Amino acid sequence: MTTSQIRTLTRRAAVVLAAALLPLIAAGPAGAEVPEGWSDPEPVSFLSLLLVIAVIPIALGLILALGVYGPALARGEHVAPGADTPDQWFGGPRQRAELEAGGDAEETVSSGGGSGRW
Numbered sequence: 851m852t853t854s855q856i857r858t859l860t861r862r863a864a865v866v867l868a869a870a871l872l873p874l875i876a877a878g879p880a881g882a883e884v885p886e887g888w889s890d891p892e893p894v895s896f897l898s899l900l901l902v903i904a905v906i907p908i909a910l911g912l913i914l915a916l917g918v919y920g921p922a923l924a925r926g927e928h929v930a931p932g933a934d935t936p937d938q939w940f941g942g943p944r945q946r947a948e949l950e951a952g953g954d955a956e957e958t959v960s961s962g963g964g965s966g967r968w
Contacts, residue, residue, distance in 0.1 A: 922929050
């Protein structure tokens with residue numbers, strides 16, 4: 851091995867070792883005892899933990915999904931991905947005939963688009 855390869859391996863080993871030891875060093879105070887003036891809380895039951903960790907987030911997700919998909923389902927629309935829905939132009943003209951620019955210049959200007967004329 852050359853000197854540069856040894857230095858590279860040493861540098862990589864130092865980085866890996868530092869990355870492995872840093873969380874262990876930082877977590878040291880977490881093992882401390884509760885101070886004397888503080889109260890000693892009662893242990894949390896498994897059902898309370900399950901409620902906070904799983905049930906509440908799932909319920910919030912279902913409420914959000916119902917708020918998003920509920921109105922469309924109430925109108926009878928299909929909300930599945932890949933459903934056969936027509937293309938939409940939000941904020942544009944309502945009829946397809948108005949979208950197509952054709953005919954003389956007056957119709958082209960009234961249907962929108964950049965004509966470059968004043």
